[in-house]
Amino acid sequence: MLDIRWIRDNPDKLDEALRKRGAAPESATLIELDEKRRAHIARLQEAQTRRNAASKEIGKAMAAKDTERAEALKTEVAEIKSFIQSGEETERELTTQLNDALSRIPNVPLDDVPVGADENDNVEVRVTGERPAFDFEPKEHFELGEALGQMDFETAAKLSGSRFTVVQGGLARLERALGQFMLDVHTREHGYTEVNPPLLVRDDAMYGTGQLPKFSEDLFQTREGFWLIPTAEVSLTNLVREEILDAATLPRRYTALTPCFRSEAGSAGRDTRGYLRQHQFYKVELVSITDAETSIEEHERMTKCAETILERLGLHFRTVVLCTGDMGFGARKTYDIEVWLPGQNMYREISSCSVCGDFQARRMNARYRAEGEKETRFVHTLNGSGVAVGRALIAVMENYQNADGSIRVPDALKPYMGGIEVIGA
Structure with a gap:
């Protein structure tokens, strides 16, 4: 399996290698799948950061006896937790999609391999x-x-x-x-x-x-x-x-x-x-x-x-x-x-x-x-x-x-x- 980071850095090289093998270009599709996965991971990380911050704010609100604020924060944390749980499953699905696509891409020929059809x-x-x-x-x-x-x-x-x-x-x-x-x-x-x-x-x-x-x-x-x-x-x-x-x-x-x-x-x-x-x-x-x-x-x-x-x-x-x-x-x-x-x-x-x-x-x-x-x-x-x-x-x-x-x-x-x-x- 090829490294997605290498593909992101060398999309033209991958597509040229596939052309030499008589296959269609794939770099754009693979990079799109990776972008989707990365964007979702970024949202998860932002949610985790907000959950941690909100959890600390609950403590401060409780110390200040601001019950209304504390309850609102608890509701927010519960919603974030639910999003993270479902989001982690989505992350696994997106990773599986990317890996499945990568697993079907053939290896890149060395430069001295002759180009031909059969x-x-x-x-x-x-x-x-x-x-x-x-x-x-x-x-x-x-x-x-x-x-x-x-x-x-x-x-x-x-x-x-x-x-x-x-x-x-x-x-x-x-x-x-x-x-x-x-x-x-x-x-x-x-x-x-x-x-x-x-x-x-x-x-x-x-x-x-x-x-x-x-x-x-x-x-x-x-x-x-x-x-x-x-x-x-x-x-x-x-x-x-x-x-x-x-x-x-x-x-x-x-x-x-x-x-x-x-x-x-x-x-x-x-x-x-x-x-x-x-x-x-x-x-x-x-x-x-x-x-x-x-x-x-x-x-x-x-x-x-x-x-x-x-x-x-x-x-x-x-x-x-x-x-x-x-x-x-x-x-x-x-x-x-x-x-x-x-x-x-x-x-x-x-x-x-x-x-x-x-x-x-x-x-x-x-x-x-x-x-x-x-x-x-x-x-x-x-x-x-x-x-x-x-x-x-x-x-x-x-x-x-x-x-x-x-x-x-x-x-x-x-x-x-x-x-x-x-x-x-």
Whole structure:
């Protein structure tokens, strides 16, 4: 969430940022809401001042035995008290209106983010590795998985409906190996602390990372009111909510391998075939909590950590910086890592790493205090996929396929596969 004081001081900057994102200007509406709230608070303060003064005057009138004056003042104080009580409720309503409006405003992009409308305007930063060469026509992952008898979409549809898959046998083990491999690299080499967080969270946690209120349709909610996490970013980032951290403990880096749950409401009709876009999937998440000065540097570091996974797996990929129109709601800048899928003959996103500044921290009231400073500051938060496990499985299947439909196990995963080097039917 953006600071209303910053908006009041920089209305043109906010509207320009929204224009770059393809959204309508909002500064005038927000400032009007804030003015209304401020004016009401000023009236309350004036009433409280008058009540205090009148209360003192009652004492003086009583001492002077001016009963008529004292009774008139008591009546005035009672009326003021009634106004203050109702006025405090109005203040809460006005504050809620302002905060609700602010909570729907996206973050302000950094100056170096390319301006554009959609994914076609993203800018390639670097390309890593070489595309694999095949002496046969490479198949897509679902063709391979079904032929192996280890990806069952029909049975999953009977159990749960569309966008679910039963994975079994060698492919199930390969997917598990991918997750364990990623966790080991990030904890042993990249300094992340492994966390096993809750998968069910409250409204406040979803609000803190920006999923609520704007994106409720993309989420699953239980009858008891809990939300299934769409990404471990929610649980990991909220570890510091309502805390004041010692700056000496920053950065804090967390990672988790969890199931994730998404309704895919905004993706109707896209990638309906196969394992690419599921309601339930595994992902290794990376979250960093930093001070204000180091978050940009941490963003580059986090992206490299995610890239390392694909490098170790011997996969060809490219890294792009998202344009303003394709960037997520809470991000100031985002790198997408897109892995090459020979079966589709195209790049597909496998990781997205974003720096959010203090946008989420304001929603969570997460702060830090630097050494020697009395005032606190909001932390900066970052999140990224390190990487999406299901999509990594797809990438390995398509890039390591053999002409007979079997799948070679990448060298990096062999220690996790119990001696299996080729997955066959």
